[in-house]
Amino acid sequence: MNNKEFIAALSNRSETTQKETKQLVESLVNVIADALDEGATISIQNFGTFEVKKKNERIIVNPTTRQRQLIPPKLAVAFKPSNALKEKVNPK
Amino acid sequence: MDKKLLLQDIANLLAEQEGISKRKAESFVRAFFDLTEEALLQDNYVKVSGFGTTKLVEVSERESVNINTGERFQISGHTKISFTPDNTLRDLVNRPFAHFTTITLNDNTTEEELEAVEDSTPSAAYENLTLSNDTAIEAAEHTSPTDTSNASTQPSTHISEETQPILPVSHSSETETVETSPAPQSNSQELYSEYAPKENFFFKDQVASETKERTLRSDSDTGSDFLSGTQTTTPEQETLSSPLPYFLSSEEITSAPTSLSTELPPQETDNQENNQDIITVNTNSSASKKTNGWKVAFIFMIVLHLLVLSYFAGYHRWFNNLHNPQTTVTKSHQMTKTNLSAQNKSSQKSTPSYSDTTATVSKKEETTPASGSTSESLSTPRTGSKTTQTTTEPTTSERSQSPTKTANKSKASTRNSYDLRTHYRREAQKYQQIPNASMVIVGTQSIQPLRSGENLYKLAKRIYGDRDFARYIIIFNHIENPDLISVGEKIKIPKLVKKTELRDKID
Numbered sequence: 001m002n003n004k005e006f007i008a009a010l011s012n013r014s015e016t017t018q019k020e021t022k023q024l025v026e027s028l029v030n031v032i033a034d035a036l037d038e039g040a041t042i043s044i045q046n047f048g049t050f051e052v053k054k055k056n057e058r059i060i061v062n063p064t065t066r067q068r069q070l071i072p073p074k075l076a077v078a079f080k081p082s083n084a085l086k087e088k089v090n091p092k
Numbered sequence: 093m094d095k096k097l098l099l100q101d102i103a104n105l106l107a108e109q110e111g112i113s114k115r116k117a118e119s120f121v122r123a124f125f126d127l128t129e130e131a132l133l134q135d136n137y138v139k140v141s142g143f144g145t146t147k148l149v150e151v152s153e154r155e156s157v158n159i160n161t162g163e164r165f166q167i168s169g170h171t172k173i174s175f176t177p178d179n180t181l182r183d184l185v186n187r188p189f190a191h192f193t194t195i196t197l198n199d200n201t202t203e204e205e206l207e208a209v210e211d212s213t214p215s216a217a218y219e220n221l222t223l224s225n226d227t228a229i230e231a232a233e234h235t236s237p238t239d240t241s242n243a244s245t246q247p248s249t250h251i252s253e254e255t256q257p258i259l260p261v262s263h264s265s266e267t268e269t270v271e272t273s274p275a276p277q278s279n280s281q282e283l284y285s286e287y288a289p290k291e292n293f294f295f296k297d298q299v300a301s302e303t304k305e306r307t308l309r310s311d312s313d314t315g316s317d318f319l320s321g322t323q324t325t326t327p328e329q330e331t332l333s334s335p336l337p338y339f340l341s342s343e344e345i346t347s348a349p350t351s352l353s354t355e356l357p358p359q360e361t362d363n364q365e366n367n368q369d370i371i372t373v374n375t376n377s378s379a380s381k382k383t384n385g386w387k388v389a390f391i392f393m394i395v396l397h398l399l400v401l402s403y404f405a406g407y408h409r410w411f412n413n414l415h416n417p418q419t420t421v422t423k424s425h426q427m428t429k430t431n432l433s434a435q436n437k438s439s440q441k442s443t444p445s446y447s448d449t450t451a452t453v454s455k456k457e458e459t460t461p462a463s464g465s466t467s468e469s470l471s472t473p474r475t476g477s478k479t480t481q482t483t484t485e486p487t488t489s490e491r492s493q494s495p496t497k498t499a500n501k502s503k504a505s506t507r508n509s510y511d512l513r514t515h516y517r518r519e520a521q522k523y524q525q526i527p528n529a530s531m532v533i534v535g536t537q538s539i540q541p542l543r544s545g546e547n548l549y550k551l552a553k554r555i556y557g558d559r560d561f562a563r564y565i566i567i568f569n570h571i572e573n574p575d576l577i578s579v580g581e582k583i584k585i586p587k588l589v590k591k592t593e594l595r596d597k598i599d
Contacts, residue, residue: 001139042096077182089173
């Protein structure tokens with residue numbers, strides 16, 4: 001489901017126009033992004049947790065050229081699905 | 093920074109920003125994630141611009157191995173949820189580190205150095221960063237006060253910069269030193285302990301070159317010899333910064349322990365040329381302080397030297413003949429114990445090979461009596477009991493002996509372990525083994541009567557610390573049904589050896 005479809009489906013559900021929905025989604029994404037930027041963890045019940053994790057720097061070697069490169073450290077958003085979501089995805 | 097936001101918090105923030113009621117915002121946020129979940133199950137992927145893509149990824153079934161028992165088991169195929177943040181979100185979050193770029197490392201660094209760098213990645217890699225990108229990191233520190241780890245590692249990089257160059261200079265041929273040079277620590281005491289490996293290498297080198305033809309006595313008073321040797325052989329002063337206090341003359345040893353702990357940190361931070369000056373100044377000042385107890389300490393040191401001398405002269409030969417057989421005898425004794433009556437023949441078979449090694453070992457040690465091939469077990473109680481006043485003294489004397497000891501004993505130990513391996517391999521063939529297991533049954537360790545309320549798994553947990561090891565007990569006792577056992581039943585506990593230890597090591 002791409003962004004367009006997602007907003008359409010969401011507007012159906014929340015009974016708002018697509019334009020409003022789009023505005024709300026953008027705004028929500030901004031709120032989440034700001035929170036993550038501050039280093040906060042966002043935990044959504046029955047869905048999962050978003051958090052920022054630091055990835056250490058590392059050295060990679062290109063196997064063909066033997067060229068070695070130092071990959072700098074970085075901060076990345078990590079998502080950890082909740083058990084409830086995992087079970088839904090993996091029906092027994 | 094450990095702030096945890098729940099759905100309600102997000103909804104409140106959204107309501108604030110959009111000027112809508114909190115209830116509406118909350119239902120919207122809830123709908124957002126509910127829809128994401130549903131769409132995920134329906135379409136396998138959801139893409140929200142500015143946020144990211146949530147996807148379902150199929151993980152196929154794969155085989156894995158229980159690391160304890162070597163048992164293979166299947167990790168069944170499952171679906172994984174993956175979230176890839178949108179580029180805008182990714183860049184926003186990574187903004188504190190955004191200025192970093194991938195650096196292509198120089199070609200002239202050799203493969204060995206690379207391994208060393210990889211081993212000590214946290215320090216070495218940071219060092220690389222600081223070398224090429226020093227100002228950038230400091231800038232990052234200022235721009236990202238959120239990242240505490242960066243700030244904490246920053247001071248350590250300075251230390252690493254200063255310690256790292258020292259080590260390669262002193263042992264340019266030995267790349268191992270780079271590996272053993274631990275991650276830099278700011279604690280002064282730990283810095284002090286860092287010198288231990290370095291010292292070892294240093295003395296190993298020297299012992300190899302110098303002490304080959306030395307007799308016992310000349311070697312035991314190499315305290316002064318070492319000093320002169322080190323001064324001539326290594327013009328770089330920094331290698332001596334730590335050995336120096338140990339092997340000055342005895343007068344200075346007395347003053348050294350007190351000034352050691354305070355001295356070493358400044359040595360670290362100061363330039364190499366200054367090191368010598370600082371040491372001498374410090375020792376002098378502390379020596380002048382201690383003039384009162386100086387005479388006592390001096391006499392005490394003489395006594396100590398005499399003790400060491402007599403120890404080397406008298407006990408060395410006696411000890412070599414006695415101690416080495418002892419260790420091997422205890423080993424073979426253990427084996428005979430474990431093999432019990434059933435395997436008596438085999439142990440008899442194996443003992444000749446041991447006596448062989450002991451003979452060669454003792455011979456070797458007699459022919460090459462380079463300083464103390466002494467065991468710490470003897471030297472520690474001796475020096476420890478006599479030197480109650482200076483607590484640092486036993487450690488120094490021990491340290492000076494240990495490198496030579498290891499150098500001398502390494503040959504013998506490899507030979508010894510080789511025989512042990514062949515013995516184990518022979519033993520292992522007698523018993524039924526678990527295929528693919530990480531451990532090999534090489535004999536009977538003990539015989540345990542089954543306690544009441546205990547099953548084989550609990551027994552395994554008690555003996556080996558892991559219930560998975562019950563497999564070995566079951567196969568060793570040829571138990572057909574592990575659930576049908578009675579209290580008091582004699583269970584033979586197998587002696588296990590790691591399979592990797594039986595392999596021939598390429599030295």
